[in-house]
Amino acid sequence: xxxxxxxxxxxxxxxxxxxxxxxxxxxxxxxxxxxxxxxxxxxxxxxxxxxxxxxxxxxxxxxxxxxxxxxxxxxxxxxxxxxxxxxxxxxxxxxxxxxxxxxxxxxxxxxxxxxxxxxxxxxxxxxxxxxxxxxxxxxxxxxxxxxxxxxxxxxxxxxxxxxxxxxxxxxxxxxxxxxxxxxxxxxxxxxxxxxxxxxxxxxxxxxxxxxxxxxxxxxxxxxxxxxxxxxxxxxxxxxxxxxxxxxxxxxxxxxxxxxxxxxxxxxxxxxxxxxxxxxxxxxxxxxxxxxxxxxxxxxxxxxxxxxxxxxxxxxxxxxxxxxxxxxxxxxxxxxxxxxxxxxxxxxxxxxxxxxxxxxxxxxxxxxxxxxxxxxxxxxxxxxxxxxxxxxxxxxxxxxxxxx
Numbered sequence: 286x287x288x289x290x291x292x293x294x295x296x297x298x299x300x301x302x303x304x305x306x307x308x309x310x311x312x313x314x315x316x317x318x319x320x321x322x323x324x325x326x327x328x329x330x331x332x333x334x335x336x337x338x339x340x341x342x343x344x345x346x347x348x349x350x351x352x353x354x355x356x357x358x359x360x361x362x363x364x365x366x367x368x369x370x371x372x373x374x375x376x377x378x379x380x381x382x383x384x385x386x387x388x389x390x391x392x393x394x395x396x397x398x399x400x401x402x403x404x405x406x407x408x409x410x411x412x413x414x415x416x417x418x419x420x421x422x423x424x425x426x427x428x429x430x431x432x433x434x435x436x437x438x439x440x441x442x443x444x445x446x447x448x449x450x451x452x453x454x455x456x457x458x459x460x461x462x463x464x465x466x467x468x469x470x471x472x473x474x475x476x477x478x479x480x481x482x483x484x485x486x487x488x489x490x491x492x493x494x495x496x497x498x499x500x501x502x503x504x505x506x507x508x509x510x511x512x513x514x515x516x517x518x519x520x521x522x523x524x525x526x527x528x529x530x531x532x533x534x535x536x537x538x539x540x541x542x543x544x545x546x547x548x549x550x551x552x553x554x555x556x557x558x559x560x561x562x563x564x565x566x567x568x569x570x571x572x573x574x575x576x577x578x579x580x581x582x583x584x585x586x587x588x589x590x591x592x593x594x595x596x597x598x599x600x601x602x603x604x605x606x607x608x609x610x611x612x613x614x615x616x617x618x619x620x621x622x623x624x625x626x627x628x629x630x631x632x633x634x635x636x637x638x639x640x641x642x643x644x645x646x647x648x649x650x651x652x653x654x655x656x657x658x659x660x661x662x663x664x665x666x667x668x669x670x671x672x673x674x675x676x677x678x679x680x681x682x683x684x685x686x687x688x
Contacts, residue, residue, distance in 0.1 A: 292453065293413065299369050300409050306365025307402045310395060313359045320351060366398065372405040372666055373398065408666050412673070416457045423459025424681040427688055429495045429522050431455065431680060432487065434465035434480065436502025436660075437573050438556075440564060441466050447501075449661025454673040460680055463487050463496070467507060468565045470556065470573035473585065476503075477510025481517050488520055495522040497683055499676075501660050502632070503577060505529025505599075505639070509589055518592035522688050524640070525679065526599045528629055528659050532636040533582030535624035537574060582636075596688065597640025600679075603627045605653035611663055614655045629656040646670065 367378055377398055384394040425431075435447045441464040446452060452462045467479040484496055498521055500508040505526030511517045512524065541549070553570035560568040575581055591597055604610045607618040614630025625633025637643070647653050648669035657663060661672045 293457075296409065297413065300406055300413075302365055303369040303402055304406050306362045306369060307399055307406065309358050309362030310366065310399050313355060313362060314392075314395065314399075316355060316358070363398075366402050370402045370405060371664060372401050374665075377401060405666065416454075419458065424684065425455050425677060426459030426461075427497055427680060427684045429497050429688060430461035430463055430487070430491070430493050432463045432465060432484065432496040432498045434467070434498055434500035434504035434508050435469075436500075436504045437577070438469050440469045440560075447660060447662075449664050450673055451661050451676045454677055455680055458677055458681075465500075465504065465507070467504075468568055469560055470565070471567065471569045472572040473503070473506045473510045473576045474514060475569075475572070476507035477514055480507055480511035481515035484511065484517050484520050495520050497521075497523045497525070497680075497688055499525045499527065499679070500529065501527040502529060502656065503573070505531070506576065506582070506585075509591075512592055512595055513589045518594045521592075521595050523596040523598070523683060523686075525683075526597075526637075526639055528601055528632055528637060528656050529599065529639065530577055530632045530636045531582065531586070531599070531639045533579035534577055534621070534632060534636065535579045536621050537578040538580055539624060541575065541578060591640070596686070598642040598644075599637055599639040600644045600646065600659070601632075601634060601637025602629050602646040602654035602656075602659055603634055604630050604655050605647060606651045609652040610655040611657060614657060629654065629659070631656040646675075 363381070366373065367381075377394075381394055381398055384390045433448055433452065435441055439447050441447060452460075456462060463483075465480050466483055467476045471479075487493065487496060498508045505524070506529060508521075508524050508526070512521050549571065556570040557565075557568045576585075604614065604618050607615050609615070610618055610630045618628060618630045621628045621631060621633065625636065627634040634645070637645070646659075648667075650668075652667060654670055658665070658667075658670070658672060
């Protein structure tokens, strides 16, 4: 059984169990409503039935049976949902436990849990059907493989994918995926050199001749350095930057100029020490942050020009309100807005555009699309933006261009 088939089988089984659990919770609520209506009907039609001293045996038996059946259905449902749902997240699991004993509130919470899991089942089943319907087309099977390049302060771990559910979705539709594997924090120039070495490694191992780079955040700057500074324009056919601060971040200039030197050195030392222990050969927190400043990017853009051999395009997004982002982006949005205007929680809108084609994304309402949402950081489904399908269509467009 190949990877995609095995993955699809596991997903279908998980969704089947999740739906069984969700249906059990719906049945629990339906039975509760039915029993309540029955009791009200008895009270209206047979008032004497509520003389418990006369009918105590019937009441005891009925109550015992109702409690046993109700508990069996509820606990089967809630345990199954807790074990199989992805979208429920830790937050609603904790809320469900804490509010499960508070009258009325527990029903509202249960309703929310059912809504989240039902929506997840609907979305994922439709996703499976969509991918099955176009499986033969391999719409993401580009001429050259895809190289995904992560942003600053993250690494390409084997079991925790920086790109969330995106790579798996691309592979289901025919894409060949590789990862940049550069350090989490270092200068753009040094990370660019690491990417250049990685590209040459991929070319040597696979004889694929060239790669399509899709890079997020600082990874876009690292990729530009690999192409322009380290001569990878002969091995890169396209560069798509996602929420990359091409013109830097004004707030980074402010922080570096105002923060006490002792504080900067302390944070840098703590970060560098920690990242060395988990794989970075030579992390440099200060260099990484400095290269994200508007002043550093302005200077770099004057010398690091685009190659005529590479197709450049870019994508950006924004949060509509601070509360639209997850922690810590909900906290940083207003601060970044003061310096850089409309932003995704980290990078200002004016910093995103680069290349021949630029696409700007947001959704209606208070939420918007954050810096983390653009790489499926929270593995979260939300209205009006399907991040997995966005990347599928992005790569499908590269295929249409013959790349």
